[in-house]
Amino acid sequence: MIRFKNARIMTLSGEKPFEVTEGEVWTDGDRIAFVGVPSKEQLEAASFEREICVMKNLIMPSFKNAHTHSAMTFLRSYADDLPLQEWLFNKVFPLEARLTGEDVYYFTKLANLEYLTSGITASFDMYFELDDYVKACCEMGFRSVLCGSVSGDEGNAERLEGYYKKYNGIDPLISFRLGFHAEYTCDIKLLERIGELAEKYKAPVSTHNSETAKEVRECIEKYGKTPTALFESLGIYSYGGAGFHCVHMSEEDLDIFARRGVYIVHNPASNAKLASGIADIKAIGQKGIGLALGTDGPASNNALDMFREMYLMSVLGKLRENDAAACDANDVLYAATVGGARAMGLDDCDTLEAGKQADLIILDLKQPNMQPINNISKNIVYSGSKANVKLTMCAGRVLYEDGQFTNADADEIYAGAQERAQRIQREVQS
Amino acid sequence: MIRFKNARIMTLSGEKPFEVTEGEVWTDGDRIAFVGVPSKEQLEAASFEREICVMKNLIMPSFKNAHTHSAMTFLRSYADDLPLQEWLFNKVFPLEARLTGEDVYYFTKLANLEYLTSGITASFDMYFELDDYVKACCEMGFRSVLCGSVSGDEGNAERLEGYYKKYNGIDPLISFRLGFHAEYTCDIKLLERIGELAEKYKAPVSTHNSETAKEVRECIEKYGKTPTALFESLGIYSYGGAGFHCVHMSEEDLDIFARRGVYIVHNPASNAKLASGIADIKAIGQKGIGLALGTDGPASNNALDMFREMYLMSVLGKLRENDAAACDANDVLYAATVGGARAMGLDDCDTLEAGKQADLIILDLKQPNMQPINNISKNIVYSGSKANVKLTMCAGRVLYEDGQFTNADADEIYAGAQERAQRIQREVQS
Numbered sequence: 022m023i024r025f026k027n028a029r030i031m032t033l034s035g036e037k038p039f040e041v042t043e044g045e046v047w048t049d050g051d052r053i054a055f056v057g058v059p060s061k062e063q064l065e066a067a068s069f070e071r072e073i074c075v076m077k078n079l080i081m082p083s084f085k086n087a088h089t090h091s092a093m094t095f096l097r098s099y100a101d102d103l104p105l106q107e108w109l110f111n112k113v114f115p116l117e118a119r120l121t122g123e124d125v126y127y128f129t130k131l132a133n134l135e136y137l138t139s140g141i142t143a144s145f146d147m148y149f150e151l152d153d154y155v156k157a158c159c160e161m162g163f164r165s166v167l168c169g170s171v172s173g174d175e176g177n178a179e180r181l182e183g184y185y186k187k188y189n190g191i192d193p194l195i196s197f198r199l200g201f202h203a204e205y206t207c208d209i210k211l212l213e214r215i216g217e218l219a220e221k222y223k224a225p226v227s228t229h230n231s232e233t234a235k236e237v238r239e240c241i242e243k244y245g246k247t248p249t250a251l252f253e254s255l256g257i258y259s260y261g262g263a264g265f266h267c268v269h270m271s272e273e274d275l276d277i278f279a280r281r282g283v284y285i286v287h288n289p290a291s292n293a294k295l296a297s298g299i300a301d302i303k304a305i306g307q308k309g310i311g312l313a314l315g316t317d318g319p320a321s322n323n324a325l326d327m328f329r330e331m332y333l334m335s336v337l338g339k340l341r342e343n344d345a346a347a348c349d350a351n352d353v354l355y356a357a358t359v360g361g362a363r364a365m366g367l368d369d370c371d372t373l374e375a376g377k378q379a380d381l382i383i384l385d386l387k388q389p390n391m392q393p394i395n396n397i398s399k400n401i402v403y404s405g406s407k408a409n410v411k412l413t414m415c416a417g418r419v420l421y422e423d424g425q426f427t428n429a430d431a432d433e434i435y436a437g438a439q440e441r442a443q444r445i446q447r448e449v450q451s
Numbered sequence: 452m453i454r455f456k457n458a459r460i461m462t463l464s465g466e467k468p469f470e471v472t473e474g475e476v477w478t479d480g481d482r483i484a485f486v487g488v489p490s491k492e493q494l495e496a497a498s499f500e501r502e503i504c505v506m507k508n509l510i511m512p513s514f515k516n517a518h519t520h521s522a523m524t525f526l527r528s529y530a531d532d533l534p535l536q537e538w539l540f541n542k543v544f545p546l547e548a549r550l551t552g553e554d555v556y557y558f559t560k561l562a563n564l565e566y567l568t569s570g571i572t573a574s575f576d577m578y579f580e581l582d583d584y585v586k587a588c589c590e591m592g593f594r595s596v597l598c599g600s601v602s603g604d605e606g607n608a609e610r611l612e613g614y615y616k617k618y619n620g621i622d623p624l625i626s627f628r629l630g631f632h633a634e635y636t637c638d639i640k641l642l643e644r645i646g647e648l649a650e651k652y653k654a655p656v657s658t659h660n661s662e663t664a665k666e667v668r669e670c671i672e673k674y675g676k677t678p679t680a681l682f683e684s685l686g687i688y689s690y691g692g693a694g695f696h697c698v699h700m701s702e703e704d705l706d707i708f709a710r711r712g713v714y715i716v717h718n719p720a721s722n723a724k725l726a727s728g729i730a731d732i733k734a735i736g737q738k739g740i741g742l743a744l745g746t747d748g749p750a751s752n753n754a755l756d757m758f759r760e761m762y763l764m765s766v767l768g769k770l771r772e773n774d775a776a777a778c779d780a781n782d783v784l785y786a787a788t789v790g791g792a793r794a795m796g797l798d799d800c801d802t803l804e805a806g807k808q809a810d811l812i813i814l815d816l817k818q819p820n821m822q823p824i825n826n827i828s829k830n831i832v833y834s835g836s837k838a839n840v841k842l843t844m845c846a847g848r849v850l851y852e853d854g855q856f857t858n859a860d861a862d863e864i865y866a867g868a869q870e871r872a873q874r875i876q877r878e879v880q881s
Contacts, residue, residue, distance in 0.1 A: 135819035293766035389565035399528035
């Protein structure tokens, strides 16, 4: 077992505002074994392979990145400050067409390193070259839920079903949820087939939804329905799922999400940087819809940093409502942790309780941005930074500690990613 | 001399987009002695007290925080998620009334520590208890430009003039610029006297300006003029200066700023968190008005982090214009460094050139958020973090390096600030 002692602990399992207690957290294998103040007898009976004095810093559940395209690290800072269409068609698509499986392996590893520095232990990832993606995550000990990126015609439904069967059960760190790229990249036959798969497996389905006003307008022109209403009519949301972005939702769309238990994954940085808009967090809360946070991919964000997303969720919410009281820090913290885990189907990775997966972080409170300690939740959301992440543990393994990656060769990953990014740029230019 | 070798260098002295070269930076006392690739003769003639291998990381000018109320650290996370009026009148003002000079000393030191972690070496500070404030900065080797916080009636003009004479020349790190709190906290006689002081000293004047729609509306009701037009009519802007916030400016206001050479200090985080709005960066740029960035105080931000401000400036600008191409990263970087120095009158602290003040930082590029290296300017603005700040030097002294404060006892400052914040809260509650 690993013993974390002399800690402040925020389990996130109670009511808001979240309580901070003092005590210990023990982990055993990939699970949490104990949370609280141990008795003398418990201590005598326990056997620890490592004891970590937390020095009154904070242990809390790790963050969950509920929407991303990890391998797009190769496009970081290559295609910024451009109109959306030029960005997508002249920069993103031509370069993506050059990607090999081994490229995806390196670019994913680079993203996973960055997640760890920000206290993120799991990603809900949409991309391709899934074998290489899974290999990168498993080698690093990083948890991931895949949803694929199928698009096109109905022939791809079979591919999706194949993924679903292949990647569920392949490794304890990996799971697969039915998903597709977006309404506007799939024909109606494929969408119908995905609705049938949802029914066949009684499974939730996740996809991009209502990211831009243009997407919604064109869907209505084509089908006479919003994307959400279209998916509902095809049975795609019959067993829940997640909508990524959901910036331009009607009240009827939100009612469908509430009724079907579909989560909204909010991507405030990406939606701001691509000028897509600000999702209506107030209405989402009032409808009781589950909310999670995601970074989106590094081509559109460009960081993979949950502290950035948390701050933006709150302040963009306040700006949108013209109300400094909107979007409370506790709701933000919940979305970034428990909300994300639930949206991804990681129900045993959500809170710090005995029996749950040991996916946790230590935040260093002894840095100026966390002082004085008036309110720890608000410190995390409003002045917290990835610089406060002292340790990141996934499935009981320490993957990042005091600025060092304990289970990956960062320099080798940087060199591999740099070389491959440059090769792809050369290929496109020649 | 101190020798930084094997560096990537961004001097920020040329045209945009900013060039990155390889070479060395030498500092001698408080000044930069050399930038470039030294000849064999230059190296033989030089004598170094310390050599720092930068390992191909980036040296660039430090950030300048062009609007803040540093000592408000004691209110961090104490008064969030409240409507603006309740925040100000029930939380901020009653607690501020309890502040002693020694409190300001500790709370300022805490803020200065945080600035250093974010690569900031100078602040344009508006607060009170100036003797204690100056002592805190000088002890830490931190540069500051004060503008006081006078308000009320004309009796306070004399106090302002006294500050101007006392603090200019008191220490090489300290200067004082004429300033006052805001139109809505000063009577017309005081504003007239400040206009006279501007004329007497042929000096720029800095103040809060058009932060909220309410402020502008009420000023027009009272004087038939916007705050900017009122200040112009009183001669307050005759020799330039700076307007803090400037969220709600008319085209005529911007024309006055352009004509008078008044800088706008943009505070995107504070304006978002207090739901004040988004300043019109596009119009400011089109009018050719000088632009700087500030964190505002930690009661309203709540972090003192220039990376946050840079990201927000860009993405809020894109959102406001509904255009992903708006607010280019190079413009943001310029505002956070050179623009800030110029707005504060620190004309020899702006760029990396021989003869300039040695106010510089090293950014660690060997972290996942800065990889691959496709474009360093965009990496800094869009995925950079205070976690990348490896070294902060002010006036030739290393004040922060590899996570350690080399000229301050951080634990003693944390303890002092915590104790005093709690005392003030107890006093108000009892």
